[in-house]
Amino acid sequence: MNSREKLSSEKIFFGLREVININEIVKGTFLVEISSSAQLSKSGPGQFVYIIPKTQKRTILPRPLCIADADADTVKLIFKVKGKGTLYLSELSKGDKISVMGPLGKGFQAVNEPVLLAGGGLGAAPLYFLAKKLRNNEKTSLVLGFKNKDEAYFINEFKSVLRNVFVCTDDGSLGSRGNVTGKIGEIIKDEKIICACGPRPMLKSLSAFAGENKMRIFVSLEERMGCGMGACLGCVVKIRSGGKEEYQRVCKEGPVFDGSKVIY
């Protein structure tokens, strides 16, 4: 046993993983499958991993990515190229090694009630994992929102695990024209819970919608991270707690928060 394995945590994996597959699923958006580990296979929907590509070019800080699926063999991640970190990730090939830490953060809690899933753009990634856990739940509906048809991905995969999948795009080039909140308003039945991931403005309007309709809402938030472990206080967001406003850590108390408590 090397020193690293000895020091590794029971709950959190830290070390190198192999790229099993990497594909550009739509322009600029990649699906990467990496080898799993005992700890990673226990990931839950909404949790994330902290990643550094091991290539000649490297970034200092790891990059957080939501876990789109995980089992004993593989962990799936979906990411979009934004800057250097995600560009280097996209340049990986099958067989390459990357440094992975995870699973990190608190994800979506298990729910047994009818639930509405709402994903905007890349926000669909963690919802795939959640949808799989809720598989065959007749009462679960999913709304996916994208800018246009060229950015839409994973729709068939979602349809294979959930019966009620709705797609909308800003320009109407796929599914119906409009945004996620509007679509949720149209399809809502007796659901009491929304689980959402996507851009801030979408989460804000969905949280307002949930409030008006007396629904509970859980949202997955993003912030720039330092440590990913709760130690540096770099990744905070403002949350209402016990009548006060306080900063809470996306990497530790989140990334999934009660949407009614978030100060957007």
Added chain:
Amino acid sequence: MINIDISTAVGGLKLKNPVMPASGTWGYGEEYAEFYNPGELGAVVVKGTTLEPRHGNEPPRIAETPAGMLNSVGLQNVGVEKFISEKLPFLKDNKCVVIANIAGDSIDDYAAIAERLDAEKDVSAVEVNISCPNVSKGGIAFGVGADTASGVIKSVRKKYKRVLIAKLSPNVTDIVEIARACIDSGADALTLINTVKGMSIDINNRKPLLPNCTGGLSGPAIKPIALRMVYEVKKATGADIIGVGGIECFEDALEFIMAGANAVQVGTANFYNPLVMPEIIGGFRKYLAENKISSLKELIGVAVH
């Protein structure tokens, strides 16, 4: 087999090994306990602590830069009372040597927090932060002039009887002058260095990336600056020094020891390698054994001429 001794001492504080986390990068020791027992470290330096709790600065607080990162956390912390009641017991249970990093808005603040910690025997030393670049009042404002630095250290010295360490800012013209002022005012040792003031611009939004405009640069980018300052201060004053800035492996840490540091702190590297500190401790043991050196102390300052 020779007996390998990697223990060290700073300002009279005995440490079983020379490796500790840099304040603000390791929380209160609980977070990384997931990976190893914090009691394995030479000491644990906790998050900068103020008299009252602080919210810190608006996010985003972090930006990556070439070979480093900028942060503008701005001393978010639970305040000294909660530190003592909620955070200290965990460190004590794990048999950590605890160094409290303290900051204040005024000299009276520093004195009050020092007095409060003097009553806590489980805190072995205070590291007086007169070098935080991310708060408008206090912090660095005290660390850039020899007179103000001296004023803070004197006031803490009056209230705090155990080991007093002054943490200095690199954002000064003459580090030796400030170092001397702190030693002359009663500091037992110095920590060199805090972050280097820097900035980053978001070209899409055409404004500074951090809402606070500037932030503190840390990571490998600042290692040569930190090393130079440790060297200069050791050479000029002979003071006990804790070296910090950009250490990411055992070899980096050893450079600091050879430049005159009695111990080292590791900050940013924890973020990308949570096992970096135990790896550095192991590295010291291995190096001494391979080079048939019985005590780490023999290496302190060997490169200072």
